[in-house]
Amino acid sequence: MQISTQNNKSIEEQSTANLLALMHDILARAKAHGATDAFVSVNHDRGFSVDVRMREVETVSFNEDKSVGLVTYIGHRKGVASSTDTSPAALDAMASAACDIARVSAKDPCFGLADKELMTGRHSDLDLYHPWDIRPPEAIETARLCEAHALERDSRIINSDGVTLSTYTFCHGYANTYGGEGIIRGTRHSLSCSLIAKSGESMQRDYDYTTSRLPHQLVTPQQLAESVVERTVSRLGARKIKTQKVPVLFSSRISSGLLSSFIGAISGSNLYRKNSFLLDSIGQQIFPAGFKIYEQPRLLQGLGSSPFDGEGVPTRDNVFIDDGRLCQYVLGSYSARRMGLKTTANSDGVHNLTIDATAGDLNDLLKKMDKGLLVTELMGQGVNGLTGDYSRGATGFWVEHGEIQYPVEEITIAGNLKDMYQAIVAVGSDINRNIATRCGSILVEQMMVAGS
Numbered sequence: 001m002q003i004s005t006q007n008n009k010s011i012e013e014q015s016t017a018n019l020l021a022l023m024h025d026i027l028a029r030a031k032a033h034g035a036t037d038a039f040v041s042v043n044h045d046r047g048f049s050v051d052v053r054m055r056e057v058e059t060v061s062f063n064e065d066k067s068v069g070l071v072t073y074i075g076h077r078k079g080v081a082s083s084t085d086t087s088p089a090a091l092d093a094m095a096s097a098a099c100d101i102a103r104v105s106a107k108d109p110c111f112g113l114a115d116k117e118l119m120t121g122r123h124s125d126l127d128l129y130h131p132w133d134i135r136p137p138e139a140i141e142t143a144r145l146c147e148a149h150a151l152e153r154d155s156r157i158i159n160s161d162g163v164t165l166s167t168y169t170f171c172h173g174y175a176n177t178y179g180g181e182g183i184i185r186g187t188r189h190s191l192s193c194s195l196i197a198k199s200g201e202s203m204q205r206d207y208d209y210t211t212s213r214l215p216h217q218l219v220t221p222q223q224l225a226e227s228v229v230e231r232t233v234s235r236l237g238a239r240k241i242k243t244q245k246v247p248v249l250f251s252s253r254i255s256s257g258l259l260s261s262f263i264g265a266i267s268g269s270n271l272y273r274k275n276s277f278l279l280d281s282i283g284q285q286i287f288p289a290g291f292k293i294y295e296q297p298r299l300l301q302g303l304g305s306s307p308f309d310g311e312g313v314p315t316r317d318n319v320f321i322d323d324g325r326l327c328q329y330v331l332g333s334y335s336a337r338r339m340g341l342k343t344t345a346n347s348d349g350v351h352n353l354t355i356d357a358t359a360g361d362l363n364d365l366l367k368k369m370d371k372g373l374l375v376t377e378l379m380g381q382g383v384n385g386l387t388g389d390y391s392r393g394a395t396g397f398w399v400e401h402g403e404i405q406y407p408v409e410e411i412t413i414a415g416n417l418k419d420m421y422q423a424i425v426a427v428g429s430d431i432n433r434n435i436a437t438r439c440g441s442i443l444v445e446q447m448m449v450a451g452s
Helices: 005-032 088-104 136-153 221-233 256-265 268-272 333-338 362-369 417-422
Strands: 037-053 056-074 077-083 157-176 181-199 202-212 244-250 293-295 318-322 353-355 372-379 389-400 403-416 424-427 442-450
Touching (some): 005 037, 005 088, 005 157, 005 181, 037 136, 056 088, 056 136, 077 088, 136 157, 136 221, 181 221, 256 353, 256 417, 268 333, 362 372, 362 424, 362 442, 372 403, 389 417, 403 417, 417 424
Antiparallel strands (some): 037 056, 056 077, 157 181, 181 202, 244 442, 293 353, 389 403, 424 442
């Protein structure tokens, strides 16, 4: 039976009212147990996924997770407790536990809710909620269609690592004793495929996926299959290369990792602990002139969009790099107080981080590089957040005369992030639309590539 749009809205309004009532009840219990201030968060995620491999159904998994988190403050002492049980007795026990923990915790003058004057106004609707009216049988057939198309497209595809289709809805809410409150509903749908190809003695594996808030914005199963086949067979016959210093082009599939390391280095938790290679860097030239890095948390339908951060502070556009120079740090209330600054509404990280393109697509960057290494996959966790030293295992393609020549593997790329950021030649327009970081391929002027 289908439910009308009007009924859907009515159900949603009722659900919102119930959720707010639950959070207000928890806050009242916290105050009754002695909290001077409190912050409650609720999460309700539900959905299912199907896995198909070699045309057979491997798993159909339904998930529904409910949780409540409570932070209490007694003066400048803090207690934290959580529960998956929302019965009155369980909620009372949670509130009691959080307050008991606060009473025995160490005082910290930086503990406390976000500033009261920030808890103003209504939160915007960012159009994040688009449920997919699909049942498991249809999802299974969609996954089978994707895999069958891939297996039939090229004789070198000899096996499948599986196709997964998933669809989830989530509801996150918060309320605090300053009167701040908000609820956000969203959806996330995805289809992924992994294949194995063989030619002679060479065997390779690769994958691709598509993700969106809206189901109709996913690429078709056939398009995904064709992309994975192309990626996988292109890796056959991979070679080693000699150790050398060459330009390195990070494909848009992995380039966001460079920005993640940058954001980690300017995040308050690392800065006040002095665990960052970008300490005291405000105003300094971190990237080449002309480069801009910023966040837009309120993009409609954005994968990283949110009207408020993890403390309930309304999100806002923030510019971190302007003309290559560092403008501001990434701060929540606690880290901001530790540093004598103001929160940037980033207590739970950045939202829709973006670096503006300075060049065309991947082909344009290949021509600009002329000769060097195109990296399409990275391995290991070789990034030192304190020193900026960078060393990762990599696979990809050797490029000459601006064109891909052959696949390469068993190599390591190394450098220092400070030097790498300064040596960025161009950022492509080929943005990876499947992740919250909006970043194209990144060309670095030179890095050490260790091979045979």
